[in-house]
C-alpha cells in the first residue's frame with residue numbers, strides 16, 4: 467500500500483524514490499494519495515524487484531527499504547524468501563558505498579538469517595542498530611503488516627545495515 471513510501475516522501479523533499487510492487491491494488495491505493503507536486507520524483511515499478519535491480523546500474527541506491535517481505539515460514543518454501551542468500555547480493559550490488567538497507571520482519575528465523583549474514587560479512591557491512599532491533603528506525607513508518615504484527619503476539623524487528631566498502 468506504500469505506507470512507508472508515502473511517509474518517506476513526506477519527510478524528504480529532495481530525494482527520488484522508486485516503489486516496487488507487482489500487486490496492482492497496492493499501486494492504485496498508493497497513486498490515489500500521491501500529491502501532484504511529488505509525482506516527478508516518484509517512480510513505480512510494477513514487476514518483480516529482481517527485474518528492476520537487473521535493469522539499473524550497480525551502486526545506484528543510497529537506501530533500500532524491505533519491509534515485511536512474505537515470510538514463507540515452511541522450511542521447504544524458504545528459498546522463495548525475497549531477502550534470501552542469493553537475492554541479498556542483488557540488493558547489495560545495487561547499493562552505494564555508505565548506503566543503507568532497512569529490513570523489517572516479524573519472523574524470528576528470517577530476521578536471524580539476515581542478521582547472521584551481515585555479522586559474517588562485518589568487514590563489508592556494519593549493523594547500525596545493534597543495540598535495538600525492536601524499535602522502528604526514525605526513517606521509517608509503521609506499515610499495514612507491521613501493524614498486523616503488533617496486534618498479534620509477534621514483535622517486529624528491524625535491521626539497519628550500512629555498506630562500508632566500495633566493492634561489488
Ligand SMILES: C[S@@+](CC[C@H](N)C(=O)[O-])C[C@H]1O[C@@H](n2cnc3c(N)ncnc32)[C@H](O)[C@@H]1O
Pocket residue numbers: 467486487488489492513514515516532533534535536537548609610611612
Ligand atoms: C507481506 S506484504 C508486505 C507489504 C508492505 N511492505 C508492508 O509492510 O505492509 C509483501 C509484499 O511484497 C510483494 N512482493 C512479493 N514478492 C515480490 C517481489 N519479488 N518483488 C516485488 N514485490 C514483491 C507482495 O506483492 C506484497 O505486497
